[in-house]
Amino acid sequence: MLYSKHMHWSEVHVLEGTEPFALKEFVNAHGWRSLAPFHWDAGDSCLSHVRALPGGGSGAWHVTQAAPTEWRVTLQAAAPLCDSDREVLLEGVRWALRLDESFAGFHALCRDHAPLRRAAVQGQGRLLRSPDLWEDLVKTLCTTCTTWARTQSMVRALCDRWGELELATERRTFPTPVALAAAGPHELRAAGLGYRADTLYRLAERLVSGELDPNTLRSSDISTDAVRRALIALPGIGPYAAGNLLMLLGRYDHLAIDSWLRRVVREGWFSDRTDLTDAEIERAFQPFGSWKALVYWFWDWSR
DNA sequence: TTCCAGGGGTAGA
DNA sequence: TCTACCCATGGA
Numbered sequence: 001m002l003y004s005k006h007m008h009w010s011e012v013h014v015l016e017g018t019e020p021f022a023l024k025e026f027v028n029a030h031g032w033r034s035l036a037p038f039h040w041d042a043g044d045s046c047l048s049h050v051r052a053l054p055g056g057g058s059g060a061w062h063v064t065q066a067a068p069t070e071w072r073v074t075l076q077a078a079a080p081l082c083d084s085d086r087e088v089l090l091e092g093v094r095w096a097l098r099l100d101e102s103f104a105g106f107h108a109l110c111r112d113h114a115p116l117r118r119a120a121v122q123g124q125g126r127l128l129r130s131p132d133l134w135e136d137l138v139k140t141l142c143t144t145c146t147t148w149a150r151t152q153s154m155v156r157a158l159c160d161r162w163g164e165l166e167l168a169t170e171r172r173t174f175p176t177p178v179a180l181a182a183a184g185p186h187e188l189r190a191a192g193l194g195y196r197a198d199t200l201y202r203l204a205e206r207l208v209s210g211e212l213d214p215n216t217l218r219s220s221d222i223s224t225d226a227v228r229r230a231l232i233a234l235p236g237i238g239p240y241a242a243g244n245l246l247m248l249l250g251r252y253d254h255l256a257i258d259s260w261l262r263r264v265v266r267e268g269w270f271s272d273r274t275d276l277t278d279a280e281i282e283r284a285f286q287p288f289g290s291w292k293a294l295v296y297w298f299w300d301w302s303r
Numbered sequence: 304t305t306c307c308a309g310g311g312g313t314a315g316a
Numbered sequence: 317t318c319t320a321c322c323c324a325t326g327g328a
Contacts, residue, residue, distance in 0.1 A: 031309085145310040150326070194324035199311080238311045258309040 008168035009080045013073045013090060017099035020068030021123045023047065026097070030297065032128045034152060035139055036159040037174050050166040051092065051131060052173045053077075053085040058166040061089050063097065071097065076168035092131025101126070101250050106291050110298070119298040127297065129248040133214040134207060135174045136248050137234070140241045141196050141203070143258075150192075157191045177207035199236030206234070217249065224251045243293065252293040255285055261296060268301045 024045050027033045033040045039048040050060040059077040066072040075081060075089050094100060103125040110120035119125060130136045142154040162179040163172030180188065181204040188197035206212040212234070217227050224246065231242040243256030255261065257278050266276045269284055285292040 143309055145308065145323090146325075147308050147327080149308095151309080189324080192325075194326095195311090195322090196324085198323095236311065240310055244309085256309080259307090260309040262309095 009075075009077045010168070011075050011081070011086075013075065014066060015071045015073055015090065015093060015099060017069045017071065017097070019102060019104070019123065021126055023063070023065040023071075025122060025124065026126045027128055029124065030127050031148060032130070032139070035155045036152075037163065037171055038128075038130075039171065047128075048169070048171075049092070049096065049131060050169055050171045050173050051089070052164050052176055053081075053088060055082050055085045057085075058164050058173050059085060059089050060166055060169045060171070061093050063093060071099070076166075078167040089131075096129055096131045098126050098129070098250065103294075106252075106294050109288065109291050109295075115300040115303050116295065116298060118300055119294075124298050125294050127247065130174070132174070133218060133249075134177060136245065137203065137214060137237075138174075138180075138200060140244050140248075141200055141236050142193075143244070144196065144236070144238075144241060146194075154192055154196075157193075161187075161191055177204040180204040181208045196236065202235040224253055227251065228254060247293040247297075251290075253290040255282065255292050255296060257281060264301055265296070268299070 027040055027047055032038065033047065037050045040046075041048070044064065046062050046064050048060060048062045050058055052058045057078060059075060059081060062074040062076070064072045071093070073090065073093050075086065077085070081089070103123070106125045107120040107123070110116035130139065138158070139151075139155055142151045146154075158175050158180070159172040162175035162183055165172055180200060183201075185197045185201040188200055191197075193200060207214065216222075217230060227249065228242050228246060231237050231245050232239070237245070240256050240258050243254045246252070246254050247256060262276070262278075262281070265281050265284070266272055266274075270276050270280070285295065288295040
């Protein structure tokens with residue numbers, strides 16, 4: 001634990017996970033790593049994130065792989081971290097990397113299907129998520145009815161305009177609900193959010209008022225159906241967005257059916273039939289039970 | 304100019 | 317439950 005030459009606080013921790021996985025393959029399993037304020041340094045195989053801290057100010061974490069189940073985490077901040085801020089950052093790393101989640105059931109299923117065996121052999125199934133669920137709610141909203149390039153630019157614009165500058169990394173945090181509620185729908189629209197501006201503003205207001213605490217949705221005491229109903233009750237969250245968020249929450253029994261999934265499944269399993277319905281897609285995934293979303297993500301569609 | 308993109312909400316049947 | 321329509325925005 002020391003001050004760097006730029007007088008920023010830095011400290012190193014080692015976190016242990018329960019199941020081995022490769023950081024590089026994990027980070028590249030889906031697109032979330034390219035959404036701010038995540039930063040993936042492919043050369044150093046280092047994943048970073050910056051976030052606002054409850055004690056005020058902000059902090060950064062940088063993760064590299066130390067061993068199959070060991071992670072070297074460097075925390076950075078403008079000043080020494082208090083215990084609660086350190087805990088928030090480290091808990092965020094555990095959550096983002098899913099260090100406490102087991103994929104043994106998924107891998108058992110994978111061994112029965114040739115296009116999934118690679119996933120079992122390589123220990124796949126883990127999908128990166130943001131340290132904070134509010135951040136993933138907003139990011140998911142920004143994936144609706146747009147291109148991936150625009151999703152990236154929308155999320156970047158939110159950070160650039162309403163995020164806090166983290167001094168050690170000179171990167172901007174993801175904006176808090178307070179910041180986006182204060183911005184208002186007109187400013188959000190002007191930042192390129194389009195019709196999502198109104199729903200995003202309403203979502204931020206619900207969090208600020210205390211009407212919604214998204215972290216209650218992280219509880220394992222609630223049934224998946226109850227979580228799904230709560231998600232769909234939120235402004236701007238429909239079946240696709242709820243499916244994506246359930247997957248990020250570690251519940252894989254619902255598909256997030258979007259134009260990309262429709263195309264992949266149509267070409268892979270239905271001879272490119274143009275009249276394929278969502279109901280037929282749902283039925284095709286029914287045999288995979290509580291692992292449907294991961295089966296879609298890790299199925300070897302090139303076979 | 305028109306169409307569509309890793310959809311959601313609403314009205315009407 | 318299903319369908320039709322609208323919702324901003326930018327790139328092809």
